Amino acid sequence: xxxxxxxxxxxxxxxxxxxxxxxxxxxxxxxxxxxxxxxxxxxxxxxxxxxxxxxxxxxxxxxxxxxxxxxxxxxxxxxxxxxxxxxxxxxxxxxxxxxxxxxxxxxxxxxxxxxxxxxxxxxxxxxxxxxxxxxxxxxxxxxxxxxxxxxxxxxxxxxxxxxxxxxxxxxxxxxxxxxxxxxxxxxxxxxxxxxxxxxxxxxxxxxxxxxxxxxxxxxxxxxxxxxxxxxxxxxxxxxxxxxxxxxxxxxxxxxxxxxxxx
Amino acid sequence: xxxxxxxxxxxxxxxxxxxxxxxxxxxxxxxxxxxxxxxxxxxxxxxxxxxxxxxxxxxxxxxxxxxxxxxxxxxxxxxxxxxxxxxxxxxxxxxxxxxxxxxxxxxxxxxxxxxxxxxxxxxxxxxxxxxxxxxxxxxxxxxxxxxxxxxxxxxxxxxxxxxxxxxxxxxxxxxxxxxxxxxxxxxxxxxxxxxxxxxxxxxxxxxxxxxxxxxxxxxxxxxxxxxxxxxxxxxxxxxxxxxxxxxxxxxxxxxxxxxxxx
Numbered sequence: 377x378x379x380x381x382x383x384x385x386x387x388x389x390x391x392x393x394x395x396x397x398x399x400x401x402x403x404x405x406x407x408x409x410x411x412x413x414x415x416x417x418x419x420x421x422x423x424x425x426x427x428x429x430x431x432x433x434x435x436x437x438x439x440x441x442x443x444x445x446x447x448x449x450x451x452x453x454x455x456x457x458x459x460x461x462x463x464x465x466x467x468x469x470x471x472x473x474x475x476x477x478x479x480x481x482x483x484x485x486x487x488x489x490x491x492x493x494x495x496x497x498x499x500x501x502x503x504x505x506x507x508x509x510x511x512x513x514x515x516x517x518x519x520x521x522x523x524x525x526x527x528x529x530x531x532x533x534x535x536x537x538x539x540x541x542x543x544x545x546x547x548x549x550x551x552x553x554x555x556x557x558x559x560x561x562x563x564x565x566x567x568x569x570x571x572x573x574x575x576x577x578x579x580x581x582x583x584x585x586x587x588x589x590x591x592x593x594x595x596x597x598x599x600x601x602x603x604x605x606x607x608x609x610x611x612x613x614x615x616x617x618x619x620x621x622x623x624x625x626x627x628x629x630x631x632x633x634x635x636x637x638x
Numbered sequence: 639x640x641x642x643x644x645x646x647x648x649x650x651x652x653x654x655x656x657x658x659x660x661x662x663x664x665x666x667x668x669x670x671x672x673x674x675x676x677x678x679x680x681x682x683x684x685x686x687x688x689x690x691x692x693x694x695x696x697x698x699x700x701x702x703x704x705x706x707x708x709x710x711x712x713x714x715x716x717x718x719x720x721x722x723x724x725x726x727x728x729x730x731x732x733x734x735x736x737x738x739x740x741x742x743x744x745x746x747x748x749x750x751x752x753x754x755x756x757x758x759x760x761x762x763x764x765x766x767x768x769x770x771x772x773x774x775x776x777x778x779x780x781x782x783x784x785x786x787x788x789x790x791x792x793x794x795x796x797x798x799x800x801x802x803x804x805x806x807x808x809x810x811x812x813x814x815x816x817x818x819x820x821x822x823x824x825x826x827x828x829x830x831x832x833x834x835x836x837x838x839x840x841x842x843x844x845x846x847x848x849x850x851x852x853x854x855x856x857x858x859x860x861x862x863x864x865x866x867x868x869x870x871x872x873x874x875x876x877x878x879x880x881x882x883x884x885x886x887x888x889x890x891x892x893x894x895x896x897x898x899x900x
Contacts, residue, residue: 428720429690429753436842436850458690458754462837463851488766490885491691492720504750504834536898546890563900567886572766575724580698588698589725618894620887623752624829628805628880636798638825638878 387413387538390464390473390502393481394424394457394494397442397450401480404523405512406445408530412538413474417444418464420494421452425483427494429501430456439463457498465505475537476502479512480526482519486551486605486615487569487597489513496549500621503547508537510548515609525557529614532563549617553609564613569604571597649675649736649800652726652764655743656686656719656756659704659712663742666785667774668707670792674800675736679706680726682756683714687745689756691763692718701725719760727767737799738764741774742788744781748813748867748877749831749859751775758811762883765809770799772810777871787819791876794825811879815871826875831866833859 389409393402397419406415421440432455444450451468453460457478465472481495490496499511510533514526529552540546549568553560573593580588597606605615632638651671655664659681668677683702694717706712713730715722719740727734743757752758761773772795776788791814802808811830815822835855842850859868867877894900 423696426693426695427690428692428759430692430718431688431690431754432853433688434685436852437839438848438850456692459853462853463839466837466839467841467851488883491762491766491883492693497690500753504753532900536900543890547887565891565894565898565900567888567891568884570884575728577699577725577728579729586700588700589729590698591694591721591724616894616900617885618887618890619885620890621750621753621885622830622832623879623881623883623885625809625880625882626829628808628882629827629829632827632878632880636827638794638798638827 387474388469389413389415390476391415391417392419392457392460392478392498394420394427394498395482396420396423397452399482400519400521401482401523403445404527405477405480405530406448408527409534412534415448416464416469417448417450418453418460418468420457420460421454424456424494426492427456428492429458429497432456432459437463457494458501461498461501472505472507475534476507476509477512477534480523480530481513482521483513483517484515484551485511485513485549486609487571490549490568490619499547500619503545504621506544508540508543508546510537510550512550514552514554516554525555525560526552528557547619549619551605551609551615553612555612559612561613563616564608566605566608566615566617567603568617569597569599569606571595571599571606650731651675651677652735652738653677653679654681654719654722654740654760656682656689656760657744658682658685659714661744662781663744663785666789667739667742667792668710670789671796674796677710678726678731679710679712680715680722680730682719682722683716686718686756688754689718690754691720691759694718694721699725701729719756720763723760723763734767734769737796738769738771739774739796742785742792743775744783745775745779746777746813747773747775747811748871749833752811752830752881761809762881765807766883768806770802770805770808772799772812774812776814776816778816787817787822788814790819809881811881813867813871813877815874817874821874822876823874825878826870828867828870828877828879829865830879831859831861831868833857833861833868
């Protein structure tokens with residue numbers, strides 16, 4: 377009996393970020409996964425850091441095919457990172473990609489940063505769509521950052537995501553310490569540290585005598601746990617936090633059901 | 639022995655929204671809580687729906703004291719709902735308010751909307767700061783919506799938040815059905831339903847022949863549970879979902895620790 381060889385379709389890897397198509401981090405991401413599938417890049421046309429899960433409702437979006445890296449299909453979008461994912465699925469791919477990778481972000485997205493991060497929100501949007509996803513961030517804000525170590529872990533985790541087809545809402549927040557590959561001790565699966573920013577707006581006067589304010593803030597970690605992403609990174613591990621979009625506080629829910637009079 | 643009567647300080651109630659200071663919903667919110675404390679309104683100067691947890695990093699913010707409702711201190715901010723909360727704490731109140739209320743939003747913020755909603759993100763930002771908070775949304779997008787029922791529940795829940803001082807990260811997502819007070823059966827404590835939007839971008843051509851895209855989408859609820867916010871609202875209950883900002887997926891974390899080779 378003749379065996380019919382099954383045609384194995386090349387997986388589609390959607391890549392986006394929040395630092396825009398011009399950032400070295402997204403270039404490093406593409407280079408890291410070359411050969412794993414058909415790579416399609418859909419990234420913001422300008423920096424979108426701190427955009428969180430914003431979507432563009434009040435005005436329309438533009439999208440443009442651009443030259444990027446040879447052999448890689450690439451588009452820019454005038455909207456937010458979440459818009460990029462939505463547009464990619466509906467108007468470019470016309471199907472769900474097999475996995476979605478966001479980043480590599482220039483700067484940390486550990487702990488509470490997951491809430492503000494456009495990088496992580498893009499990955500979360502894909503995860504809502506049932507696409508296994510990961511956001512990657514390097515603890516180096518510089519545009520001259522060295523992505524050598526980051527690329528090793530991007531590839532390792534991308535390969536894993538391509539295998540884990542059963543976990544369709546799989547969403548990982550991966551942070552890579554600013555270190556050379558030989559300094560990094562490996563990967564730690566972590567929980568999100570309890571930390572926040574202590575804001576202090578920088579108040580200035582414009583040439584017309586009116587006040588304006590720049591957001592600045594100091595990062596404060598309140599969490600002494602050794603199972604957190606902040607701890608792992610401080611100890612030269614790559615931190616991997618599995619993330620979810622069900623924000624229900626089940627513990628508080630149980631407490632309220634028991635003791636609140638509503 | 640003479641009893642020293644303790645000076646009871648008036649609680650500060652911070653009110654914000656994402657529909658802007660001009661929306662009827664924020665006016666209804668203020669009216670609902672008159673008499674419960676010193677009310678301070680800090681709201682966006684223009685609509686900020688769908689802004690999620692966005693913050694303004696790349697350009698400075700403006701803030702302006704405005705006339706609003708007699709006896710109520712009010713300011714507009716040029717930024718996002720989250721910016722409003724940060725500015726209010728640092729530059730207006732110079733302390734944390736006792737509670738923060740966000741809304742009343744024109745339109746539902748149940749289920750997955752919690753992720754995209756500027757209304758809920760403002761409340762979450764306050765919760766990160768340790769301020770008991772709630773976001774309120776009425777299932778009526780109209781600017782002529784009737785807030786009669788909403789006001790009853792805003793006041794009831796605001797009174798409760800003022801009492802629950804021990805739960806400093808208390809954060810509630812409250813949705814009110816489009817119904818008269820006598821039609822509403824009461825409050826249900828719920829979990830976030832698993833639902834999402836099926837996107838379909840409306841593709842158009844500008845007068846110069848170039849494409850542009852409007853985000854549109856159909857809401858699809860995959861969750862048949864009777865303990866969800868979507869179910870409660872469809873059955874004329876006010877839904878209250880306790881929300882958290884620790885996004886760690888602990889179930890997946892345990893599974894990964896057991897079976898992933900990293």
